Amino acid sequence: MPRVVDHESRRRRIAAAVFGLIAEGGLEAATLREAADRAGVSMGAVQRCFATKEQLMLFVHDYLNAQVTARVQTRIDAAPDPGDTVTMLAETLAGILPLDEDSRAESRVWLAFAAQAAVDPALGELQRRSYRELAALFALLVRAAAESGRFRAGLDPDVVAADLVTMTDGLSVQLLVGLHTPDSARVVLDARLDALRA
Amino acid sequence: MPRVVDHESRRRRIAAAVFGLIAEGGLEAATLREAADRAGVSMGAVQRCFATKEQLMLFVHDYLNAQVTARVQTRIDAAPDPGDTVTMLAETLAGILPLDEDSRAESRVWLAFAAQAAVDPALGELQRRSYRELAALFALLVRAAAESGRFRAGLDPDVVAADLVTMTDGLSVQLLVGLHTPDSARVVLDARLDALRA
DNA sequence: TCCTTTCCGATGCGCTTGTATCGAAACCTA
DNA sequence: TAGGTTTCGATACAAGCGCATCGGAAAGGA
Structure with missing residues (x-):
């Protein structure tokens, strides 16, 4: 051997x-x-x-997810209150968005895969699974924040989670194309979080 | 000759x-x-x-814009009240989103160009211009709707317009990937419009 | 009618792509 | 140390790409 x-x-x-x-x-x-x-x-x-190249590309897709996850975890660990659910949610959102050069690179790759996923069923299924995991995480955090009184009562965690995913996608595209700046995107993000707070 | x-x-x-x-x-x-x-x-x-192929692709980009514009115009003309600013805004938003097979095709092409624009400065500039025109149209309609009392007073038309562009991008991606259905997307869209009404 | 000018269809070229092939090198076991 | 097995680097190959070339077809003016 x-x-x-x-x-x-x-x-x-x-x-x-x-x-x-x-x-x-x-x-x-x-x-x-x-x-x-x-x-x-x-x-x-x-x-x-x-x-084959296809297997390589699927592996790269997973690699991208791992990169983003690692970045988010780093942000959470560096936050003043890493255990707080609202902190976790806020840092996750900010970590996903292309707000610096590293995350811009990640978002460009994400966008490339998203476009390919729209015409490639196998990649589409993989991406759908990733999105579902992200939405489930958001829903988990929103539910916990609502139960602990940090977020308003009466929120539907799944609906809010879907809205947050949609917002991050929209903001990512706008940041990449240049119609949003990191500062303006943060304003939108903060406003969205404020609207959820009790 | x-x-x-x-x-x-x-x-x-x-x-x-x-x-x-x-x-x-x-x-x-x-x-x-x-x-x-x-x-x-x-x-x-x-x-x-x-x-060259590059010139062809730039022409196709313009063709895409023309297709979307024509679809939106058709929707507006078919609406019960084509002259109403809120109707125009609502139909424009619904016309942009991939809610049927035709508009899904358009959105797939849009997404492909968006991904390319993230790594191609020339295409990026073209797309930025398109987005600015769209945002300006939204701002115009929002301002008119606010002045006529159909929308709440005190709205910043430019901010609202940017939010609407971001929302359509996010919804488009989510619709294409399959996490949003046409029905659920319409709910989100209607809720967003309701939040603007007086 | 013929000629000039514009156009187009076919073909070829150079290059790059993903994949297949294969001899040589590297390493563990005996 | 010899052998066998695994891995790797280089090369070959067919296919497809954008682009260039060019002879002939089409159409209006003389």
């Missing part, structure tokens, strides 16, 4: 390379050769880690 | 073909050969009408 290498870390390295390529040039810029170059490996290595 | 043909109508025919290709398979499916086939012309004709 010779020449054993850490496949998983190499897969992540390649995924990170593809992520960068998509962030800079869209899905069309994601070619196996460029990915191999950027990851510092040969094409043969890429082909050994991923049987 | 022989062999004179109607260039403009041929350009629209080709644009319509590319539009269909993008709606079905994303930007990657938009190739000159497929476009020529679908439009029922030869590649030579396509090359005569558009010097």
